[in-house]
Amino acid sequence: MKVEQISVFLENKPGGLAQVTRVLKERNINIRALSLADTTDFGILRLIVDKVQEARDILKTEGFTVGRTEVVAVEVADRPGGLHAIVDALSSEGINVEYMYAFVERSGENAVIIFRLDDTDRAIEVLQEKGLKVLPGEKVYRL
Amino acid sequence: MIFNEEFETLPREALEALQLKRLKQVVQRVYHTVGFYRKAFDDAGVRPEDIKTLDDLKRLPFTTKQDLRDNYPFGMFSVPMSNVVRIHASSGTTGRPTVVGYTKRDIDMWAGLMARCFAAAGLTKNDVVHNAYGYGLFTGGLGAHYGAEKLGASVIPMSGGNTKKQIMILQDFGPTAICCTPSYALYLAEMGEEMGVDMRSLRLKVGILGAEPWSEKMRIEIENKLDIMALNIYGLSEVLGPGVSMECAEGRNGLHVFEDHFIVEVINPESGEVLPYGETGELVFTTLTKEAFPLIRYRTRDISRLMPETCKCGRTFVRMDRVSGRSDDMLIIRGVNVFPSQIESVLMDVEGLEPHYQLIVDREGALDTLEVQVEVSEKIFSDEVRKLQEMEKRIAKDIKDYLGVTAKVKLVEPKTLKRFEGKAQRVIDKRNI
Numbered sequence: 001m002k003v004e005q006i007s008v009f010l011e012n013k014p015g016g017l018a019q020v021t022r023v024l025k026e027r028n029i030n031i032r033a034l035s036l037a038d039t040t041d042f043g044i045l046r047l048i049v050d051k052v053q054e055a056r057d058i059l060k061t062e063g064f065t066v067g068r069t070e071v072v073a074v075e076v077a078d079r080p081g082g083l084h085a086i087v088d089a090l091s092s093e094g095i096n097v098e099y100m101y102a103f104v105e106r107s108g109e110n111a112v113i114i115f116r117l118d119d120t121d122r123a124i125e126v127l128q129e130k131g132l133k134v135l136p137g138e139k140v141y142r143l
Numbered sequence: 144m145i146f147n148e149e150f151e152t153l154p155r156e157a158l159e160a161l162q163l164k165r166l167k168q169v170v171q172r173v174y175h176t177v178g179f180y181r182k183a184f185d186d187a188g189v190r191p192e193d194i195k196t197l198d199d200l201k202r203l204p205f206t207t208k209q210d211l212r213d214n215y216p217f218g219m220f221s222v223p224m225s226n227v228v229r230i231h232a233s234s235g236t237t238g239r240p241t242v243v244g245y246t247k248r249d250i251d252m253w254a255g256l257m258a259r260c261f262a263a264a265g266l267t268k269n270d271v272v273h274n275a276y277g278y279g280l281f282t283g284g285l286g287a288h289y290g291a292e293k294l295g296a297s298v299i300p301m302s303g304g305n306t307k308k309q310i311m312i313l314q315d316f317g318p319t320a321i322c323c324t325p326s327y328a329l330y331l332a333e334m335g336e337e338m339g340v341d342m343r344s345l346r347l348k349v350g351i352l353g354a355e356p357w358s359e360k361m362r363i364e365i366e367n368k369l370d371i372m373a374l375n376i377y378g379l380s381e382v383l384g385p386g387v388s389m390e391c392a393e394g395r396n397g398l399h400v401f402e403d404h405f406i407v408e409v410i411n412p413e414s415g416e417v418l419p420y421g422e423t424g425e426l427v428f429t430t431l432t433k434e435a436f437p438l439i440r441y442r443t444r445d446i447s448r449l450m451p452e453t454c455k456c457g458r459t460f461v462r463m464d465r466v467s468g469r470s471d472d473m474l475i476i477r478g479v480n481v482f483p484s485q486i487e488s489v490l491m492d493v494e495g496l497e498p499h500y501q502l503i504v505d506r507e508g509a510l511d512t513l514e515v516q517v518e519v520s521e522k523i524f525s526d527e528v529r530k531l532q533e534m535e536k537r538i539a540k541d542i543k544d545y546l547g548v549t550a551k552v553k554l555v556e557p558k559t560l561k562r563f564e565g566k567a568q569r570v571i572d573k574r575n576i
Binding site for chain 1: 519524526527532553555557558559
């Protein structure tokens with residue numbers, strides 16, 4: 001039920017992000033979700049794409065430092081309280097959220113929230129026990 | 144293996160007697176043939192006859208790089224140009240290059256010393272040497288070339304640059320030894336990996352690496368990436384070129400100075416005082432046998448120390464420690480002396496860091512700043528900002544702990560720092576003082 005996310009190290013300089021997006025575009029790789037964490041000097045671009053392995057290989061070939069991480073994607077109805085149900089379930093079990101980001105599905109009815117957690121396996125168990133909808137990787141890549 | 148058993152294993156007493164005899168001759172000769180030395184000795188109040196023991200050497204004045212520049216191009220030659228068969232020059236990064244000349248006998252002597260170096264690395268006439276030192280005015284290429292031929296090995300005169308072709312030759316010709324700078328050895332390994340070549344499966348077994356200071360950590364890195372034994376060779380064009388001293392494969396701990404041809408001293412770079420064995424300071428060389436371009440007490444600016452203990456290889460020559468920096472490369476940052484090589488060894492102690500770094504020295508107001516740029520390898524990369532910032536802090540703390548200087552550490556993308564095919568330029572000093 002885990003989702004593979006790739007991350008890319010970027011220096012804080014003009015054109016850095018454009019180089020990544022150009023490479024992905026040339027390979028016809030579609031970005032499903034992304035977040036960019038930044039400091040004064042560098043940024044970490046986190047991506048969920050349709051072709052994980054290919055994206056990772058091509059970015060490495062282009063000279064980027066690329067990492068891969070397992071994250072959890074949870075689908076909730078796009079209405080007040082949707083996010084709270086998930087975070088509440090995680091915190092009650094003492095699972096720590098390292099970072100998260102969200103996007104709304106095309107239908108507009110559901111939101112998908114991507115979580116990077118300190119204990120991914122345990123989190124999936126907890127969320128499923130609570131009846132929350134954890135999305136498998138294949139589904140997220142094709143959303 | 145020892146190329147010249149007779150001289151390389153001379154008992155110390157016999158060696159010192161030989162040194163004294165040769166020293167007296169060279170001092171006489173330069174006094175009578177080189178105007179610069181005559182004046183320098185006269186100014187110092189020493190006459191050639193005053194040199195009665197090896198200890199008297201310290202009565203002679205030093206020769207500096209500036210003296211060579213002042214006598215540009217041929218003023219320091221001690222023979223007429225008709226006897227000079229070769230001219231080399233050092234890269235003049237600041238000002239004019241330094242020009243050196245060789246007689247036929249000098250070239251033969253040099254080839255003999257380089258052959259000793261190759262033999263010390265375990266090579267024989269059955270080896271194939273890939274010589275990636277630059278051919279031309281730089282002494283590295285031709286120096287190594289003649290030595291390998293003298294030994295009877297097969298030389299591939301690659302010279303520097305054209306890295307992809309170098310990798311092709313390394314694969315196809317199967318050389319067993321490579322001569323280049325340590326930073327170029329790493330660059331070759333990296334380029335090879337990028338081209339999908341298994342650089343560990345080449346026939347290479349030994350690297351004879353020099354022409355720039357490098358660290359023990361870098362040695363391990365090179366040895367792992369190329370699956371070779373990496374040995375340190377030392378020389379400088381003013382004194383001879385490569386082949387002034389060489390590490391032996393048996394000891395791998397310090398470089399044997401060919402003392403039948405050179406006298407080496409270590410001095411305090413500030414006071415000029417000669418330091419006892421074991422103490423770290425600036426290397427000073429006197430050539431004993433060179434004809435065209437003899438040097439008396441030449442200050443190299445290279446920082447090292449001498450180790451007199453006997454070596455298991457059987458050579459009786461004193462060893463010098465690997466050069467840890469240059470007295471003129473020394474950075475003074477907020478009053479603290481810092482050698483780039485010290486920062487390198489701190490970086491190499493951090494697991495997963497690549498040995499590619501650059502130091503940017505600047506001044507904000509009245510305060511010096513040091514920025515250390517380090518490439519982010521996959522091994523240290525994380526998708527979490529916190530972890531990368533912890534890495535930056537950890538490196539900064541290590542630098543502070545070991546060197547006592549505050550540095551800002553900046554992580555940069557891989558391969559963004561310039562790769563060096565010759566000598567590495569690790570420092571950018573933006574201070575206008």
